[in-house]
Amino acid sequence: MKAKEIRELSTEEIQERIREEEDQLSQLKFQHAIAELPNPMVLRQKRRDLARLTTIFKEKETATD
Secondary structure, three states: OOHHHHHOOOHHHHHHHHHHHHHHHHHHHHHHHHOOOOOOHHHHHHHHHHHHHHHHHHHHHHHHO
């Protein structure tokens, strides 16, 4: 997900996406610990998406305050 797309979302939608990404990331980490993932680069992409979401969420929070 691109930063431009994230900025178009509302804060509630961003919070929901953060929760979804965290859940997916924890599931992928668990799968990776048990067995090899077909594409381990997915972990990196999920971490980066989560970082983008939290960064933009914090930007929006400080802008409204």
